[in-house]
Amino acid sequence: MGYDFDFASVLGAWPQFLEGAWLTIQLSFPATVIGFVMGTLCAIGRRSSVRWLSQACGAYVEVIRNTPLLVQVFLVFFGLATLGWKVPAFTAALVALVINVAAYSCEIMRAGMDSIHKGQLEAAECLGLTRRQVYWHVILRPAMEKVYPALTSQFVLLMLATSITSQISVEELTAIAARVQSETFRPFEAYILVAVAYLGLSLLMRLGLWLFGLAVFTRKRRLAAAGGARA
Incomplete structure (x- = not known):
């Protein structure tokens, strides 16, 4: 049984797909930044000696990681509507994505912090560094550098997960594909186009995060330069 591909009608809706891709980026970027900051703070809380804070952060992580994003x-x-807070679908989607990625970022960052050898902390204290300096220079930055590949993968997964927000009428890429296929009656072509768009966004996001890593982590940049010189 043959199938005649017809991308012409689907490609004719390229302005809609472009708007959907832009909305996907608008969801992904702030959710990534805010979620990472929240996740890092949560990781610090989980490692805190204050028992109630550590338990509260742990409970939050377990609840989020063991329930579906949808x-x-x-x-x-x-829930916000039931409480009387009528927020746009975009805002609700962004809040949900931040809450979700923060929990995963928390566990990734906590693993990185736990990998820091105690001898490094003792050496920093001997040098007279303040607690804030120790956390930033000896714990946070080295921890982030160690787990940066895992964070990168998690943030790309977050971008792909924005497709779920189409269920509350957020007009991102997947929602646009659903609309276009209902108008053109070419669902296969519409979702092939969206799959290619998501692939392109994923590659661009990985490239951007890789360049950011080279800019922030000077040791990684030196190693990359040394590897290029040897080649």
């Missing part, structure tokens, strides 16, 4: 999106969207 359910979390629904809980935020309908």
Whole structure:
């Protein structure tokens, strides 16, 4: 049984796909930044000697990591409306994505912090560094550098997960594909185009995060330069 591909009608809706891609980026970028900051603070809280704070952060992480993102999106969207806070679907989606990625970032960063050898902390204290300086120079930055590949993968997964927000009528790429296929009756072509768009966004995001890593982590940049020189 043959199938005649017809991308002409689908490609004719390229302005809509472009708007959907832009909305996907608008969801992904702030959710990545805010979620990472929240996750890092949560990781610090999980390692805290204050028992209630550590337990509260641990409970938050376990709840988020063991429930589907779609359910979390629904809980935020309908929960806020039930409480009388009528927020746009975009805002509810962004809040849900931040809550989700923060929990995963917390565990990734906590693993990085736990990998820092105690001898390094003792050496920093002997040098007279303040607690804030120790956390920034000896714990946070080295920890982030160690787990940066895992963070990069998690942030790309977050961008792909924005497709779930189409369930609350957020007009991102997947929602646009659903609309276009209902108008053109070419679902296969529409979703092939969206798959290619997501692939392109993923590659661009990985490239951007790689360049950011080279700019922030000077040791990584020196190693990359040394590897290029040997080649």
